[in-house]
Amino acid sequence: MGEALRIAVDTGGTFTDCVAMVDGEMRVVKVRSTPGDPGRAVMEGVGLLGAGAGVELRHGTTVGTNAMLERTGARVAFVTTAGFEDTIAIGRQTRPKLYAWTQPAAVCLVPEELRFGVPERVSAEGEVLQRPSDAELEELVERVRASGAETVAVSLLFAFLNAENEARVVGALEALGLPLSVGHRMLPEFREYERGSTLVVNAYLAPLMQGYLLGLESEVAKKYAGGTVEVMQSSGGIVGAGLAAREPVRTVLSGPAGGVIGAWEMAKAAGFERVIGFDMGGTSTDVFLADAETGGVRRTNESVVAGVPVSVPMLDIHTAGAGGGSLARFDAGGLLWVGPESAGAEPGPICFGRGDLPTVTDANLLLGRLDEEQFMGGGVKLDAERARECFAARRGGLKSVEAFAAGILRVVETQMDRAIRVISVERGHDPRRFALVAFGGGGPLHACAVARALRVPTVMIPAMPGALSAVGILLADAVRDYSRTVMLPGARMGELEAEFAAMEEVGVREFAGKKFEVERTVDVRYVGQGYELNVVHGVDAAERFHLMHEQRYGFANRERGLEIVNVRVRLRVRSEKYEPVREKMRAGDGAEALRREKQVYFDGAWVRARVFDREKLRAGDEFEGPALVAEYTSATVVPPGARLVVDEFRNLVIGVGA
C-alpha cells in the first residue's frame, strides 16, 4: 500500500460506505455514520481501506441536503436591482395548491429585512442605463453589514449581458469578508427568479459547506501527504473540494447522484445501453432515465430542492411521493390512496411493532414477499400477526386482508408506473426499449410488476446494492459546467467561438495539467418559445434541434426562426473505464443458496415460492419464479413466469416475460 489510492466515501443516514479499487477488485467497508461530525466516519473509513500518501478521496455528502431539509443554513442577504427586491419571494406568483383556500406560503430563504436594492439598471441589449454612485454602494455595504447577514447572494437584472454594475457591487461588498454568491460568475443565465433562487441556495449553504469541506481537505492533507478531496456534484460529475466549497449549490444532491451513477455504471458494465432507474426508499421513489447514445443519465437545469428552485445542472431525477413507509387509506368516496403521508421512522410500519396504519411494507409482508427470518440480518422482528389484525380492521369494502394488501401494492405500483411515464413517454422515449434497474429498499420488491405494466422486458438488480452510491462516486468522471445566456438569432450559430473560448479558458485554469474533453452545447428554441432544448454545437446544430423537437414534442418547423438562448461548455476528465472482475459463468440452479420455501401471494392466490440468499448466489445460477431473493433490507420478488439469471458480475438479471 501507500501508492495513490482512490477512495470513494458516501455518507448515509446510518452507515458511511467506503469503496476502493484494489488490484482490480472493489473493496467495501461500512462504518457507522457520525451525524454530529460526518467527517469522523469519513476519516475512519479512509483509514480502514488503507489510505496512504497521495490518497484521492472522493466524497458524496448529505451536509448540504440536510441543511436544506432542516432549514439550518446561514442568514442570507439578497442584493438585486432596486425595485425588484421582492422577486425572490414572489417567485412565479402561483399558489402551490390549486384547490385549497388556505395554504402555507412557498418557501423563501430570504426574509424581508435581508433583501437589498441597488439603484442601477442594464437593458435587455446589455447597455448600462444607470450606474450606482460610490456613495450608494457604500450605503449598501453598511446596510448589509448592519443586517447581520452571514453570506450574500448578488443577482442584478441582465448582469449576464453586462457585468459592469454587478462587478462594482461585488467589489464594494468584498469589504464585508462574507462568502459572496454572484450571478454573472456562477450562473450567467436569464430568468431572474430561478437565478436568484439558485444563488440564494448557494449562499445559504456556503458557510456550512466551506467549513466542512475545507476542514476535511486539510485533515486529509495533514494525515496523508499530498492527499486530495473531491466531491460528487448533483450533476453526477466530480469536482474539487475548493470549488465545491465555493459553489455548494452544485453538490446539494450529492448522495442521490452517487446512487444513480453507480446503478448506471453497473448496468453499462453488464451490457445495458438504455436503462430506467428505479430507486424506492421509505417515503419516496426516485426514477431516472439513461441512454448511452445521448450521453448517459439525463440531466436538467430545472430542479426543485426542498421546495426551492435550483437551476444548475443536476441529474434529472423525478420523485414520486410513495415508498415503503407510505400509508394506505380510503377516502370518503371509497377510493384507495397510498401516500404521500408516510409512517416515517416513528411509528413506522405496523409490523415494526408501533404503528397501526397500513403501509406498503406491511402489505409486502402480509403477501409473503419479505423474508421475516432474515430481515436486516434477523435484527428486526417483523410482526405479521399485528399487521394482519390492523389490516382486517381497516380493509374498507375489500373482501380480505390479502385483497387489501394486494390492492395497496397495485396502487403504489401504478404510481411508479406513472412516474416512469413522466420521464420516458412524456419526453419521447419508449420504455419497452429500456431495462429497468431497481435498487433501494423497495425497488427489487416491485420491479417486476412495474416492468410488466410498462412492458419493459428486463429487470436488473445491481450487485453491491449496499454500496451503490459509493461505487458511483468512485467511477464518476470529473466534470465542470459553464453556461451563459446569449439570446442570439439562430443564424449566428457559427459565431459563438469567442463565447465558448472564454468559458473554456476558465476551465483550463481549473483543470490545470489534466487531460480533459470539451463538450460544447447550445440551448435552442423556436423564436418566441419559453423552453429550450440542449443540443450539441456544430454546423448541424439547427438540424439536431429540429430532430430533437420532433422526437420530444411530435413536431418540427424548419421554416420557423431559431433563437440561441444559452451556450454551455462541459469539461470532462474521464475516469478509468470500470472493468469489474468477471466471475466465470457456470450452469447452476441456485441450490446452494436455497434456504427454504414459503407461501407467497401472486395474482389472487397463494403459491409456494423458493427463498434464496442473495449472498450465496453465483454467476450462472438460473431459476424461474415464483421465488424470493433475500438480502439485508430487501428482497427481489421473482413472479411466476419470470426467469432470473445471475450474471458474471453477480447482478440479478430477470426476464419478466412481458
Next chain:
Amino acid sequence: MSGVDAVELAVFQSAMHSIAEEMGAALRRTAISPNIKERQDYSCAVFDAAHRVIAMGDHMPVHLGSMPMSVEAAVSALRLERGDVAILNDPYAGGTHLPDITMVMPVFCEGKDEASFFVAARAHHADVGGMFAGSMGPAREIFQEGLRIPPVKLVRGGVVDEGLMAMVLLNVRTPQEREGDLAAQIGACRVGEQRLLGLVERYGVERLGVLGEELLDYSERLVKAELRMLPSGTYEAEDFLDDDGVTDERIRIAVKISVDAGAMTVDFAGTSRQVAGSVNAVRAITLSACFYVLRCLLGEDAPATAGILRPLTLVTEAGSVVDAWPPAAVAGGNVETSQRMVDTLLRALAKAAPERVPAASAGTMSNLTIGGVDAQTGSVFTYYETTAGGMGASAAGDGLSGVQTHMTNSLNTPVEALEFAYPLRMRRYGYRRGSGGEGMHRGGDGLVKEVEMLCDAEVTLLADRRMVRPYGLEGGAEGAAGRAVLREGDEERELRGKCSARVKRGAVLRLETPGGGGWGR
C-alpha cells in the same frame, strides 16, 4: 359497485388523470406563445362517450365547468369522425370568451362507429383579432372582441384544413404565434388519443366504460358526503363589480345557496341584467365558479370529474350578467365576473361554515394587454398578462401575498424574458405593502408593477375592485382597492379599471393590485 373495487378504481383514476396531465405537458412544451408556455394558461381534459368529464389536468379552474360545453357544442354541430379535430371559441356555442380557443377530438376504438371518448385542449391565445390588441378591451358587443369561431373541423381525417387555418390566421394580429399554438393544441389532442387507445388495448373499451361510470359515481359520493357535513339551510350573499367599463353603474351579483341532505342549489336570482360592457359571463363560466367552490370543499387529491356537479342545481336567468345572451361582449366575464361569482359564493358559504371559508381575495385578474409595433424591429407585438393580488385571510391564518387566487393560477412572465421579447421595460415589481385587510388574521398584500413603454403602444386594462373592495369576514377589514396610474412626461393620471389608451414611448404604467380581506377582529 358493479364489480369495481377501490383498487381498480384507483388505478383507473390515476391512469385517466395522467392522460390529461400528459396532454397538458405536450401542449405546454410545444406551444409558442409565452402566455401558454411560461404562464400555463391552458387546460386539457378527457371525456367519456356521453361527453362527461372523467379527468382534467390540474390546470386552470376557470375552465373546469366550461370544457364539457365545448365538447357538447362540437358534437351537436358536427359529425366528428376518426381523425377529425374541431375548433371553436364562440362563447355562445361552447366557448367562454374569444381568446380561449378549444380543440375537441373524438377517440374511436377499433371496429366502433361511435366515439368511445373525447379529448379537449383549450388555451388562452394572446390575440384573436378585434378592435383591441389582445382582444380583451372594453368592447360593447362581441363582434368587436375578435374572430368568432363556431364549432368547425380544423382537421379532417388527420389533415389540417389549410383554408380554414388561413382564414383564422388572417384575422389575428400575430399569425405566426397563433399557428404554432394551434398546432400544439392539435398535438396535445393526439397525445390524449394515443394514450386512450393504449388503455383500451389493455383493459377493453367495455371495462373502461364501466370504470368511467363508477368514477363519476365516486365523485358524486365524495361531494355528497362533504355537503352533508354542512348545516342544512339557505345562505344568501351579494357582491358587486365596480362597473362594466362603459357606464359607471355597479353590477350586482346575488346568490342564494340552499344545502340539504347532500344536495346544493345555487340560485343567482337578483343578479344584474347583462350590461353594455364586456363583463358578461356565459353560463358555462358560472358553472365553472360553482365547480371550483365544490372542488375546494373536497380534499386536495379528489379528481375533478363531472360527478362533482351531480348534487348541484344551478339556477340562472337568461340575459343576466351570469348567463349572457348574444351579442353581449364577454371578454371580462371569464376573468373578472368569474372571480366575483366565487367571492359571492364564498360569502354565502361563510355563513354555513365560518371556520372554513376565507375572506375575499383580490377578486380581479388585473388583465393588462400592451400592443403595438416594435419601433426597432418593425414587427407587431401583443403582450398579455394577469397580475396576482392578495389572498383573503381565514380562521387558519393570514392570507398569502402576491399569489394567484381562485379561478386562475397562471405564472408571471420573468422580467428578463419580458424585456427580451417585447419593447417594454419593467421599472419595479414587488409587494404592495399594507394593502391586505387588517384583522386577527391579515389579508395578503397585492403587488405593484411599473412598466415603461419603449415605443408608442396601446395599453388595455381590464380590472376591477377599484370601488368595491375585497370584503373581510368575522370583523376583519377590507383589502385595499386596486389602482392604475399612467405617467406621461410630468403628467400623471389615474386610469379606470376598464379602459384602453394609446400612449407614447416613455410612458410608465403603474399597476397596484388589491389586497385580500382580513379575518376576525
